Structures are given as C-alpha cells and as structure tokens.
Amino acid sequence: MSTSYLLEKALVGDRVEDDVVVTVEDGRFVDVLPRHTGDGDARPIRLAGLSLPGLANCHSHAFHRALRGHTQGSHTRGGLGSFWTWREQMYAVAERLTPETYYELARATYREMLAAGITAVGEFHYLHHQPDGTAYADPNEMGHALIAAARDAGIRIALLDTCYLASGIGKEPEGVQVRYSDGDADRWAERVDALKGDDSTVIGAAIHSVRAVPKDQIPTVSHQARGKPLHVHLSEQVAENEQCLAAHGCTPTELLEGAGALGEMTSAVHATHLTDHDLALLGGSQARACFCPTTERDLGDGVGPARALADHGARLTLGSDSHAVIDPFEEMRAVELDERLATQKRGHWTAIDLLHAATHEGHASLGFPDAGRIAVGQRADLVTLDLTSPRTAGTGAGPETAVFAAVAEDVRSVMVDGVLHETAATRHEIGHELQAAIEGAR
Structure with a gap:
C-alpha cells in the first residue's frame, strides 16, 4: 500500500522546491514529483513547513545523556576541570548501568534524537560486560539492549561495537574499564561475530582510540570491519598525540594508516x-571526519580543521557525542561558526555543504547509503520544520533557514522508513521518560 504526501517546501537535491508530492511504499520513496504532475487521485497528506531528508547522528554514547547538567559547571580540583576530570564522572555512571537501566536510558535518549529530526544513530558502544568484567550469559546483552532501544524509539541504529583493551598505551584496564575489555582483539571479534543486523540495524566496528587498543591489535579490528563502518576517536586531545609520539614515534593518524x-x-x-x-593521510584515504562541536566545546577540546580536511578529500559528518546538546541544527551551524572564531573569517561552509554532512554523507558513514536524500528508491525519511516559529519566521525557507535559524524544537514531524511521527505532541512525554531513566541510571 502506498501513501502520498504533499510537502509544502522540500529540499530535493541542492534546491528547496515548492509543493513536492512524494509517494511512499514499503518504507521507500517510489515517486518524487512536482504537484502539478499529479493525476488527481486520492488527496495527499499535507506536511506544512520545510521538509528535509532524515538527519544522521554519527557519534553517540547514549549513557552520557545522564551527565547533562551534572558536569558542565562542576568544580573539580580547584577549577572547572578538563576532559580527564569529566571522564571520571562519566565512569561513575558507566559503573552502575545494568542492561535494564541502559535500555531505558538509551530508549529515552533515542526518542529525544527522533524528536530533533534524527532518523539514524551511530552508537559507539563499549560498555560490554558486568561491573567485574565477566561476560553476561549473553555476551552481547548490552549491545542487544541498545538495538532494542533504537527499535522501540523508532530510529535506525549502527551499533559500532568498540574494541577497548587498555587504560592507556601500555596499561591494563583499571576500574570501570574492565567492563569494556574483551581481553584481546580476537576475543572482541569473536563476540562481535555473534551480533546480527537487519534492515534497520547495521553492525559496525570501532577502535576506541590508539590509547585503548594496542598497536598490534588494531589490524584485527580493521580486518573484522572490512566492508563495514569503522569509527575511531582520533586526536581529540593534545595529550593523546603526545603519548602516541612518545610510545610509537608517530601521530595517531600515522599509526592507524600503518x-x-x-x-x-x-x-x-x-x-x-x-x-x-x-x-x-585522512584525505587521501577518503575517510570521513565526524565533528561533534557541542561536545568538543563543552569539553574544551578545541576547534578541528574541518575545512582543511575537506580540502584534502575527507568527508564531513556530524554527531552529538556526549549529548550535552541533542540538536543536529546546532551541530551543523557550529562547524561554520566555530571555524569563524578560529580563523576570524566567514564563509567556510555553505548551508548545503552542512546539510549534506548531516544527511546522506552521515547515513552512508553508518552503513545506510540508501538514506539521506528525497529521491526515488531512497528510504522514506523526512524531517519537517515549522516555518512560523520565533526562530524561523521571516527567514525565507531556504537551506540557510535549516542550518542557521532552526533548532530541534522547530521539528514538527519526522518520518523514518515511511513511518510518520508527530514530534511536537510527544516532547513533554519524552521529558518525563528521560527524567525517570536518568534517575534510574544515576
């Protein structure tokens, strides 16, 4: 059975078009037509506002959502702390989570993402085992909790099962990190082999960092990931680079390339x-660079060279990482605005560039290359923005409206694989669900 929708305004390719009719069947677009070519059959369902392709959140740690409001202004060691002091507070949450509380927290977090226009998430998953490091009866119980949470929230997931074997270069896991480690990369790969994907679930892989995966173990992870998404934290901190240079005589990027x-x-x-x-190296390999500006500024990481990476051939994607903010529109504009601050110049990225990063480029990086465009044969994902809000009124309804004016609260509805969700009516409910889940996790 097919259903048709009249999109008041829609981003089709690189242009915003008026009165576009899309027909959805079996979760995909089977027609994308100007309104005047319609044959007069059943009246399509009207979606008022600006409709975009579904947005991809390419880097998520779902359990970090419990930290929002608890770490941003906490004084530690005589000051506001650093990435490393924030990490200690993150570990405290990780230590307490069970499969049940992880599911509840992830489902609520993914529902918040859906309401913000996100139709697929890349979950960088390393919380694998029980608090003492022993495996659950189902060694992938925590991963299955995340997959179930995404399914029940109504979004797709790329479970980026993460190899995490060390507390630092040459150091054994300690404290809560024993929950993360499989002992070695071969045992990690054996566990990951048991995970199964489906039409809405991709099983990918991740190297936590060159700090957490020994140099001689990285090729095993790379081999396991062949043909699948492979994500890695890279050069987030100056200290990581210094440690890698001291131990291996090369940068983290050079180590990964080797x-x-x-x-x-x-x-x-x-x-x-x-x-x-x-x-x-990154550009020459045609790798992607996943920027997470709201987390990077929250942690004081610095402003990465997004434009230089793209100029060398790397492709940009976006993530919300620690979920200090879940707002893909803020992530998009922050790439441009942060680079303006760093360079004292404007005009590094167009709105279309940033929308490409947030849509089809992001979905492709998660193993969903058939998502992120309003086009025949693509997955039927839509994000419809209110054009009459205090943020968007009078902005002209072009790509710049989405990137430089809109916020997550302007999302009126979201379609994922042909299923339409009215988001405005559920935000209050999601807030209550988040409150209960966070109290359970903390």
Whole structure:
C-alpha cells in the first residue's frame, strides 16, 4: 500500500522546491514529483513547513545523556576541570548501568534524537560486560539492549561495537574499564561475530582510540570491519598525540594508516589536533571526519580543521557525542561558526555543504547509503520544520533557514522508513521518560 504526501517546501537535491508530492511504499520513496504532475487521485497528506531528508547522528554514547547538567559547571580540583576530570564522572555512571537501566536510558535518549529530526544513530558502544568484567550469559546483552532501544524509539541504529583493551598505551584496564575489555582483539571479534543486523540495524566496528587498543591489535579490528563502518576517536586531545609520539614515534593518524585502519568506510571522530601529514593521510584515504562541536566545546577540546580536511578529500559528518546538546541544527551551524572564531573569517561552509554532512554523507558513514536524500528508491525519511516559529519566521525557507535559524524544537514531524511521527505532541512525554531513566541510571 502506498501513501502520498504533499510537502509544502522540500529540499530535493541542492534546491528547496515548492509543493513536492512524494509517494511512499514499503518504507521507500517510489515517486518524487512536482504537484502539478499529479493525476488527481486520492488527496495527499499535507506536511506544512520545510521538509528535509532524515538527519544522521554519527557519534553517540547514549549513557552520557545522564551527565547533562551534572558536569558542565562542576568544580573539580580547584577549577572547572578538563576532559580527564569529566571522564571520571562519566565512569561513575558507566559503573552502575545494568542492561535494564541502559535500555531505558538509551530508549529515552533515542526518542529525544527522533524528536530533533534524527532518523539514524551511530552508537559507539563499549560498555560490554558486568561491573567485574565477566561476560553476561549473553555476551552481547548490552549491545542487544541498545538495538532494542533504537527499535522501540523508532530510529535506525549502527551499533559500532568498540574494541577497548587498555587504560592507556601500555596499561591494563583499571576500574570501570574492565567492563569494556574483551581481553584481546580476537576475543572482541569473536563476540562481535555473534551480533546480527537487519534492515534497520547495521553492525559496525570501532577502535576506541590508539590509547585503548594496542598497536598490534588494531589490524584485527580493521580486518573484522572490512566492508563495514569503522569509527575511531582520533586526536581529540593534545595529550593523546603526545603519548602516541612518545610510545610509537608517530601521530595517531600515522599509526592507524600503518595498521591498515584508514579507508573509505573509516570515520575519524573529532580529528581535532592534526598535522599537515595527518590531513593528507585522512584525505587521501577518503575517510570521513565526524565533528561533534557541542561536545568538543563543552569539553574544551578545541576547534578541528574541518575545512582543511575537506580540502584534502575527507568527508564531513556530524554527531552529538556526549549529548550535552541533542540538536543536529546546532551541530551543523557550529562547524561554520566555530571555524569563524578560529580563523576570524566567514564563509567556510555553505548551508548545503552542512546539510549534506548531516544527511546522506552521515547515513552512508553508518552503513545506510540508501538514506539521506528525497529521491526515488531512497528510504522514506523526512524531517519537517515549522516555518512560523520565533526562530524561523521571516527567514525565507531556504537551506540557510535549516542550518542557521532552526533548532530541534522547530521539528514538527519526522518520518523514518515511511513511518510518520508527530514530534511536537510527544516532547513533554519524552521529558518525563528521560527524567525517570536518568534517575534510574544515576
């Protein structure tokens, strides 16, 4: 059975068109037509506002949502702290989670994402085992909790099962990190082999970082991930670069390249502190760079070289990472606005560039290359923005409205694989669900 929708305004390709009729069947667009070519059959359902392709959140740690409001202004060690002091507070939450509380927290977080226009999430998952490091009866119980949470929230998921074997270069896991480790990359790969994907679930892989996966173990992860998404935290902190140089005589990017971990399906998350050679390696391999500006500024990481990466051939994607903010429109504009602050110049990225990063480029990086465009044969994902809100009224309804004016609260409805969700009416409900889930996790 097919259903037709009249999109008042829609981003089709690189242009916003008026009165576009799309027909959805079996979760895909089977027609995308100007209104005047319709044959006069059943009246389509009207979606008022600006409709965009579905947005992809390419880097998520669902359990970090419990930290919002608890860490941003907390004084530690005589000041506001650093990435490393924030990490200690994050570990405290990770230590307490059970499969049941993880499911509840992830489902509520994914519902918040859906209401913000996100139709697929890349979950960078390393919370694998029980608090003492022993496996659950189902070794993938925590991963299955995340898959179920995404399904029940109504979004797709790429479960980026993460290899995490060390607390630092040459150091054994300690404290809560024993929950993360499988012992070695071979045992990690054996566990991941048991995970199964489906039409709405991709099983990908991740190298937590060059700090957490020994150099000689990285090729095993790369081999396991062949043909699938492979994500990695890269050069998020200056200290990471210094430690890698001291231990291996090369940058983290150079180490990954030597271990065969760079390629078209690789996403370098953060990629903040890079050398010119790093830029050339990432661009030459056609890797993607996943920027998470709201987290990077929250943690004081720095402003990464997004434009330089793109100029070298890397492709930009976006994520909300720690969920200090879940607002893909803020992530988009922050790439441009942060670079303006760093360079004292404007005009690094167009609105269309940033929408491409947030839509089809992001979905492709998660293993959903058939999503992120309003086009025949693509997954039927739509995000419809209110054009009469105090933020969007009078903005002209072009691509710049979405990137430089709109916020998550302007999303009126979201369609995922042909299923339409009215988001405005559910935000209050989602808030209550988040409150209960966070109290249970903390």
